[in-house]
Amino acid sequence: MRWLKLRRHPEQIRLWTENKRFAVVYSGRRSGKTELAKRRLVLGLQTRKKWPDPRYFAAAPTRAQAKRIFWKDLKALTPLQWIKRIYEADLCITTQMGSELWVVGLDRPQRIEGAPWDGGVLDEFADMRPHTWAENIRPALSDRNGWCWIIGVPEGINHYKELVDYAASGEDSDWGVYKWRSSDILPAGEIDAARRLLDPRTFRQEYEGSFEGKAGRVYYAYDAQRHEDKTITLKVHLPVILCCDFNVGACVWEILQTDGRAVWVVDEIVFQNTNTVEMGKEVLRRWGHPLAGFIVYGDAAGSNRTTAGKSDYALLQGLGFKDQRIKRANPLVRDRINAVNAMLENTDGAVRLYHHPGCKMLRKDFETVVWRDGGGEVNKGDVERTHATDALGYFIESEFPLSLHRPDPLKRFYK
Ligand SMILES: Nc1ncnc2c1ncn2[C@@H]1O[C@H](COP(=O)(O)OP(=O)(O)OP(=O)(O)O)[C@@H](O)[C@H]1O
Ligand SMILES: [Mg+2]
Structure with a gap:
């Protein structure tokens, strides 16, 4: 069974229960961002809507990446009795309830733009093009009042940081921001191994969800x-x-x-x-x-x-x-x-x-x-x-x- 029980984690629970329309999760590596997002997507498939075909997407910067991150797990997480058909070539699961779950790569944003969506997940958001959210995704969520989780590890001071700042400002109650450290989830041995491997700034970025600026010396670790x-x-x-x-x-x-x-x-x-x-x-x-x-x-x-x-x-x-x-x-x-x-x-x-x-x-x-x-x-x-x-x-x-x-x-x- 793919639905293994997760340890209780207060910030993960907050993300789950606040149920904001737009949630930004910029936690560290291997901290459970993608796992929670997969569950959110699959559970969403049973939500009743006024239209017969609620549609959800699981997106990553490229199609190959999206397939690698989502496809096998989404198939395994979706209860068998829900599944109507699996389209391997299109990376799409349709359900008995009429809902659809699509795995898409934003190297071809047309896939998202064409039709209205009820919800979705953008993974590895820091690696997406800066205007992806405003130009390709947000408009596609308007017709059906769709939800979106935007997740991924920070990468410098870029469009991801801007979105986190906006969400954190509290100006817009549709938005929520969530962050926890990898060390809350990963075994201590893995964290120690990462410490030995990474310079301090990269460690903070990758394992503590920190937006690290790139200013000053490139080889700052040199003395x-x-x-x-x-x-x-x-x-x-x-x-x-x-x-x-x-x-x-x-x-x-x-x-x-x-x-x-x-x-x-x-x-x-x-x-x-x-x-x-x-x-x-x-x-x-x-x-x-x-x-x-x-x-x-x-x-x-x-x-x-x-x-x-x-x-x-x-x-x-x-x-x-x-x-x-x-x-x-x-x-x-x-x-x-x-x-x-x-x-x-x-x-x-x-x-x-x-x-x-x-x-x-x-x-x-x-x-x-x-x-x-x-x-x-x-x-x-x-x-x-x-x-x-x-x-x-x-x-x-x-x-x-x-x-x-x-x-x-x-x-x-x-x-
Ligand atoms: N609360 C939890 N208790 C125990 N295990 C958890 C919990 N949350 C997530 N995990 C497990 O942690 C592992 C890593 O999760 P996941 O792949 O979702 O990380 P991620 O944050 O997306 O990492 P990356 O940034 O590398 O993509 C998964 O095997 C998941 O089942
Ligand atoms: Mg992930």
């Missing part, structure tokens, strides 16, 4: 006192890892080693107006032929062909750098940065990333790269900046990812 280490030397039993970022102007590569737990950046190569072959030769000149070999990581864009006809990685291959671990597409900038910050310091204060004082570009990036005013974007005003941290970030994100944006109840929140 030269803690992260610079002049005793770092090459460990012969570990491979030498090359992190590449390709640029026409300043070209910066970082050289590092890892034992799978900590990362030591041993060196960096900085050339102006150079090319990939020159950079590769410099690596060989400095580090020769290490016993455990080289491994190359870097910008996925380097796989495109250069003006010389070959891709940057093909050129490196030609120089003997055969072990290359390049992603087909680059990760989201925010995921890359969060992963680097988490290595600089986790919520428990532990450091897992160190660099040699010789890595001056890296230190300068860590200390001076800032967010652009008011936005979630990195300020790229200085042409010398971000090459070192970009290069390093491709490696960190590959080998030490946070995998937070994976709202799949069957999967754990970390690797």
Whole structure:
């Protein structure tokens, strides 16, 4: 039976019993937002209306995501004797009472816009487009006085925060806001694991439902006192890892080693107006032929062909750098940065990333790269900046990812 009994939680009960027309739930990861929303949807299917076909939606930013989050569970939660038909291709359940439950992705908002709705849920709302609510959803709820739950973990100061502020202002009694911490629901061991993995700001955002602003330094977890280490030397039993970022102007590569737990950046190569072959030769000149070999990581864009006809990685291959671990597409900038910050310091204060004082570009990036005013974007005003941290970030994100944006109840929140 899918209807497992939930522990009593006062804020969850408030959400349930206040029964506001519009409810915003911005609690932490794995705190039960989606589970409650699924139950609300299924129970709603039996509500009698003046029309024969009450219609409800379970929506997420994309159709694939919506299917992954909702489809199996909604089928399992709907009592068998209620079900009239299940449309697998359309992701729709129709009931004997005449009601319909649709799983939809807002990558195609037309699905929602066309017809009137009696209620629905928007999950992972922070990842939806800013105007989704006002333009696509709210109007579709007018005809039938439909309800909506808007749920998801915060993500910076964005449209989600605006909606929470509006709902919390009390100006509009249709609205309610609800929040509780992941630690109220998740076992302590899971919370501890997240603390070890995440930097403090990401932890607050993801597990305590906090809207964390992006202002000031991007790599705020960096402190030269803690992260610079002049005793770092090459460990012969570990491979030498090359992190590449390709640029026409300043070209910066970082050289590092890892034992799978900590990362030591041993060196960096900085050339102006150079090319990939020159950079590769410099690596060989400095580090020769290490016993455990080289491994190359870097910008996925380097796989495109250069003006010389070959891709940057093909050129490196030609120089003997055969072990290359390049992603087909680059990760989201925010995921890359969060992963680097988490290595600089986790919520428990532990450091897992160190660099040699010789890595001056890296230190300068860590200390001076800032967010652009008011936005979630990195300020790229200085042409010398971000090459070192970009290069390093491709490696960190590959080998030490946070995998937070994976709202799949069957999967754990970390690797
Ligand atoms: N009050 C509760 N007592 C016990 N378990 C609960 C309670 N509320 C939710 N859960 C359980 O917690 C788990 C996580 O719930 P859910 O997937 O809804 O989290 P979420 O908040 O949507 O997380 P995410 O942000 O990762 O999507 C589910 O297995 C659910 O059954
Ligand atoms: Mg969820």
